[in-house]
Amino acid sequence: MVSSIGISALLLLTSAFVGAHTPPKHAKVYFVDLKEGAVVQSPFQVKFGIDGFGITPAGTTDKIRHNAGHHHLLIDLNQLPDLDHEIPRDERHLHFDQGETEATLELPPGTHTLQLLLGDEDHEPQNPALFSDRITITVE
Secondary structure, three states: OHHHHHHHHHHHHHHHHHOOOOOOOOOEEEEOOOOOOOEEOOOEEEEEEEEOOEEOOOOOOOHHHHHEEEEEEEEOOOOOOOOOOOOOOEOOEEEOOOOOOEEEEOOOOEEEEEEEEEEOOOOOEOOOOOEOOOEEEEEO
């Protein structure tokens, strides 16, 4: 009896870790061609980069979902959203559900911050979260 309980507990723990969305420690997301302090004209192109992890559309159900995610662009946020819940969907939290790796943004003139946050098939951040540095740009 004890051994069957121990085996059941081990199987339960193993299945919990198999489904985890844990990027490798060296994985990173970043802006390819937009740097801190950039001055741009609206509309402007933004390219999203990722190293050490994959990109897949939201809602992906096969095994690749454990090794990939999709980009979310955070605009003018002072802090990351709650990393234990689904990433909000509004004008300050843009979702790239099809696995897009670039976008054209139209922002009003002024200073803005941009940050990337990778989400899983359910729009939740990986654990630990995979996010870029927050950059500040000026739109003329």
